[in-house]
Amino acid sequence: MDRLAIVVPCYNEKEVIKISSEALRQVLADLVAKGKIAEDSYVLFVDDGSKDNTWELIRAEYEKYPQIKGLKLAGNVGHQFALTAGLLTAKDYSDVTVSIDADLQDDTAVIEEMIDKFHEGCEIVYGVRNDRSSDSFFKRTTAQGFYKVMAAMGVKTVYNHADFRLMSKKALVEFAKYKESNLFLRGLVPLIGFQTGQVFYERKERVAGESKYPLKKMLALAFNGISSFSVKPIDFIATIGGVITFLSIIAAIYAFISYFTGNVTEGWTSLILSIWFLGGVQLLSVGLIGKYIGKIYLEVKQRPRYHIETFLNER
Numbered sequence: 001m002d003r004l005a006i007v008v009p010c011y012n013e014k015e016v017i018k019i020s021s022e023a024l025r026q027v028l029a030d031l032v033a034k035g036k037i038a039e040d041s042y043v044l045f046v047d048d049g050s051k052d053n054t055w056e057l058i059r060a061e062y063e064k065y066p067q068i069k070g071l072k073l074a075g076n077v078g079h080q081f082a083l084t085a086g087l088l089t090a091k092d093y094s095d096v097t098v099s100i101d102a103d104l105q106d107d108t109a110v111i112e113e114m115i116d117k118f119h120e121g122c123e124i125v126y127g128v129r130n131d132r133s134s135d136s137f138f139k140r141t142t143a144q145g146f147y148k149v150m151a152a153m154g155v156k157t158v159y160n161h162a163d164f165r166l167m168s169k170k171a172l173v174e175f176a177k178y179k180e181s182n183l184f185l186r187g188l189v190p191l192i193g194f195q196t197g198q199v200f201y202e203r204k205e206r207v208a209g210e211s212k213y214p215l216k217k218m219l220a221l222a223f224n225g226i227s228s229f230s231v232k233p234i235d236f237i238a239t240i241g242g243v244i245t246f247l248s249i250i251a252a253i254y255a256f257i258s259y260f261t262g263n264v265t266e267g268w269t270s271l272i273l274s275i276w277f278l279g280g281v282q283l284l285s286v287g288l289i290g291k292y293i294g295k296i297y298l299e300v301k302q303r304p305r306y307h308i309e310t311f312l313n314e315r
């Protein structure tokens with residue numbers, strides 16, 4: 001029988017740990033009763049350096065229930081790395097994992113379908129939301145825009161899939177070979193290959209607490225996703241550069257003709273505009289290229305991506 005680990009990254013989630021633990025233990029109990037997973041399956045809560053008492057709550061759950069394990073990271077490393085820490089830890093203590101957010105926005109009921117797909121031979125199963133009505137108009141539009149931009153930039157992602165997914169041990173062993181510091185799991189996992197499947201669900205509201213993804217973090221994730229997987233922005237800048245150069249040649253010819261025909265008293269406006277415009281384009285280009293250099297800088301350092309402080313794994 002396959003041992004399932006449900007991996008749950010948590011950052012300042014004191015309002016939801018108990019609810020989450022309860023719901024996920026119920027999922028495990030159901031699956032065990034149906035003979036679909038091993039009895040020693042468990043939920044692994046990863047505390048991503050929370051500032052509230054999330055860790056104490058995880059520890060309390062661990063002491064109370066044999067199906068709970070806890071992993072405490074030494075500091076806040078962000079959702080993607082916290083999830084990676086959990087998955088790579090769980091890999092050595094399970095046959096299959098499901099990652100899910102602590103706030104239970106993703107439907108725990110489809111975990112069973114994921115396990116069924118796994119038993120049918122899928123190594124990766126994506127949870128895909130079939131509607132976004134629970135999101136605010138703003139989140140919905142930005143998120144959809146995000147998937148469109150990603151696709152236009154040539155990054156392969158699964159549409160409307162966040163980080164709710166099943167990964168088998170086999171898939172995780174391959175995932176562990178990706179050592180990059182600029183991590184964007186949704187872009188990376190599809191690169192692994194294997195037989196994959198999808199299950200569909202409706203995304204709910206957070207059970208409690210607040211989103212830990214403010215606009216700033218969302219934009220950072222989007223940019224990180226694009227620039228980690230695509231050099232299209234550089235191509236784009238190069239194209240703009242080419243077009244502007246071409247236009248300025250035409251403008252220069254026009255200026256010369258104007259000079260020889262004697263209409264040269266004006267021109268301050270066009271001059272100052274072009275200085276500003278080109279200055280802006282240049283700054284943008286240099287900045288963008290700088291971003292990539294920054295990424296190279298981060299990668300060559302090969303720093304560890306997270307540090308584990310405690311692993312509650314006595315049972």
Ligand code: UDP
Pocket residue numbers: 008009010011012013048076077078079082083100101102103105210211212213
């Ligand atoms: N999270 C994390 N580290 C962070 C930020 C968030 O581990 O620095 C976790 C958080 O506890 C939650 C998941 O990532 O389990 C998704 O965050 P959230 O639900 O706040 O994002 P949203 O659903 O609003 O996009």
Ligand code: MG
Pocket residue numbers: 101103105206211
């Ligand atoms: Mg959420």
